[in-house]
Amino acid sequence: MSTPSRADFAAFDAADGLAGFRDRFVVDDENRIYADGNSLGRLPRATVEQLSAVTTEWGERLVTGWADWIELPGRVGDRLAALLGAQSGEVLAADSTTVNLYKLAGATVSVRAGAVLTDASEFPTDRYVLAGLAEQHDRELLLLESDPIEGVRPEDLAQACDGRDVALVCLSHVSYRSGALADMRAITEVAHNAGALVIWDLSHSAGAVPVRLGACGVDFAVGCSYKYLNAGPGSPAYLFVRRDLQEGLRSPIQGWFGQRDQFAMGTAYEPAPGIERFLAGTPPVLGLVAVAAGVELVLEAGDEALREKSVALNQAAITLHDAWLAPLGFELGSPRDPDRRGGHVSVRHLEAWRVCRGLIERDVVPDFRAPDSVRLGFPPLYSRFVDVWDAFDRLRALVESEDHLDVDPTPARVT
């Protein structure tokens, strides 16, 4: 098969049923290829309006606005539940992913004996939170050594749990580095068979990959909203707790928004019935409005349609990698099987840091992940096939010209 041309890619765009969604986002520079929507999504036009509206509402309604705002964590949570294959009353939007993971993992290990298990390559904040909780509760922290590209397979988990008493497993649905997509259903079943509960981190999957928490029998989930859900830098995260588990758990952070009959301001803490017990402090109203706007766009597009386009975008990327980059010393850092791959691909190169900086100078925004990964995410809501073509074309030209060798080889703190 010959390498496709840019015209072929433009033809894919012309046939793309989701192409119209690009106009729903602010795109101020058509020449810049944004290949890092898996880190921070673009700004939806609706969000600009809705943030302005809620700011006006704060100014006009003042404290009386809380009569409506107080419902936001649950109301936005219910919309997220619709996206994640969960039920109303099982999801809340609140706090950060880190704090939400702390709440759910802390609640679990305080009532269940056994070790805490995660992947050695799990996203750092998840590993750090779990390591802290394991130490606080005097539990063993088990680190699974999964394949760095293919990620955690069910048999890896079965082996890691074998003969051990495991209370809790925490894994990412999609690996932040390689983009490996875990088999949520099979892995959850393995964990349950081993007597453990599972927390899935959906940060790199929700909005790019269909998530079916209910159908997969998942116990808990957390995730951020600033990647494929396009809710803005540091926007509120979410948490999911299966309904039948809620009553038996208490958040370690006993805040007034998790209190039954909150405004009675009673003496003793008594957790609210249902998912609200996992709230803590006052919810961030502006941030929640941005989450709501971002989630609606994803729901409108539909996760199956988004997934189909995402797979096609990434297959196109891999085709160009193989044709153009492999001869230049690159290796694919992501699974080749689309059924086991999420919304982004990584290409590996010894000079990945310099390649990333050089690409930014050529108006392509990728993401560097130490030590050797150039991470490329083309979110299907607003990415075009020609974006993939242009990004790889510029990447090839950069490395062929060796211009990347002019870049300072010391990684900066922020990429």
Place this chain on the structure above:
Amino acid sequence: MSTPSRADFAAFDAADGLAGFRDRFVVDDENRIYADGNSLGRLPRATVEQLSAVTTEWGERLVTGWADWIELPGRVGDRLAALLGAQSGEVLAADSTTVNLYKLAGATVSVRAGAVLTDASEFPTDRYVLAGLAEQHDRELLLLESDPIEGVRPEDLAQACDGRDVALVCLSHVSYRSGALADMRAITEVAHNAGALVIWDLSHSAGAVPVRLGACGVDFAVGCSYKYLNAGPGSPAYLFVRRDLQEGLRSPIQGWFGQRDQFAMGTAYEPAPGIERFLAGTPPVLGLVAVAAGVELVLEAGDEALREKSVALNQAAITLHDAWLAPLGFELGSPRDPDRRGGHVSVRHLEAWRVCRGLIERDVVPDFRAPDSVRLGFPPLYSRFVDVWDAFDRLRALVESEDHLDVDPTPARVT
């Protein structure tokens, strides 16, 4: 002394050096008296612009904006430090008050033996958080029974600590209910003499009452930014840790933003040097921009000038209470000594709930605090003396007419 007239109050406004600050806020309805800025502050005009600017920046800079945004918790923290009498590097803006209190109290009790002490009338979320931590760490929770109006006096704390091993004391600088202003310096000294560290909750004081954390030898503080700092509903909170205590403490919530050399994404958690170790997840950029805008206004006005006006507003309120409300069955629910009172006053009435609802119908927005308090806060940045006059005039007319008895006596969930 005869009761002053509205013209007298208008004369106070004419002489008010801070009167010009009212125009820096959105005030859409001049007939509505806002007496609940101590719950949710008004919207500063600068915030409207700055929220719009940061939203635009998200859309244009996309992920590259993080090169600047990542500094926001510390940069906004430093401006808060200037307001709170702390040093640069001692304050962070992040998370909610609840989560920040959990982090600081959790860090402390994990390395110090002894009981946890708070006031029985402390703000609910603080009591709940401390009760949870005490249980998790198997510590005694001591509840001080302070005077419901005058609040915690140094001798109350000395007595409560006498003969006991206390690790940590947590108190509000200003009581959310009565408005009692604690003697921060004397109480901190009593706690230190008893071998305890102190966390002050500044939610109801910062922006209305000068705070001098350094001069008072304070160990820790937390506070919200949506009251007198006018940063919006659910805006990010802040935390203070005295510099010499930082290195010896670890947040129980080990997040990636608290990790040394964060983007190396190293295997083991190692807390960042300094105050950054008390960060957890990704900071809320939009919310932090609103905090920055709110804090600048307070710094510009100056906390001594704000305090002087705040005392005068509340003295005026108490004068009207005594003249008009006491004969109608009200009692003052706040200290009479202005040196022991914060930024708001409470008036107590058996039908406080109905009085509050009736007032809202007459375009005065107070706050109900169960069971019997009508809480009135006139933040000095934007409140006028005639607002106090009009609010009490409408309150008197409401109760004289007995129209409040027409209100449904069942408190709604949100007030």
